[in-house]
Amino acid sequence: MSEATLARRTRSGPGRLLIAVYAVFAIAASSRSAVQLGTRFEEAPLAYVLSAFAAVVYVLATACLAMGSRASRRVALAAVSVELVGVLVVGTASLVAPRAFPDATVWSDFGAGYLFVPVVLPLLGLWWLRTTAHTPA
Numbered sequence: 001m002s003e004a005t006l007a008r009r010t011r012s013g014p015g016r017l018l019i020a021v022y023a024v025f026a027i028a029a030s031s032r033s034a035v036q037l038g039t040r041f042e043e044a045p046l047a048y049v050l051s052a053f054a055a056v057v058y059v060l061a062t063a064c065l066a067m068g069s070r071a072s073r074r075v076a077l078a079a080v081s082v083e084l085v086g087v088l089v090v091g092t093a094s095l096v097a098p099r100a101f102p103d104a105t106v107w108s109d110f111g112a113g114y115l116f117v118p119v120v121l122p123l124l125g126l127w128w129l130r131t132t133a134h135t136p137a
Helices: 001-011 013-039 047-068 070-097 108-114 117-134
Strands: none
Touching: 001 013, 001 047, 001 117, 013 047, 013 117, 047 070, 047 117, 070 108, 070 117, 108 117
């Protein structure tokens, strides 16, 4: 399969919606973390650093999904996998040790503040990467 065909598959149909949702989360998480880090860092440093990390992951996933090349798909796979692990670890930690999270992150409570989209999004991303990689020409 050519690079151009692979890129078209990744960015077509449901892939466009997936990239758009990732872009919204990239902008939202980046904006939120910039404000938190710049104005209230001392209130909840762990939560705010995790929000910044989530923002970087969302930006990376968005860009790589949009590019759609073989190399960018590998990076997207890594980013989306890190996102899934992050939301599961942070989600669990925020429920088990709520004192460590005096303010919420994007991934707190498995993304409850964002209607649980943060826990569903990486699953959809992984599914889409797998589906488009194996679709016959």
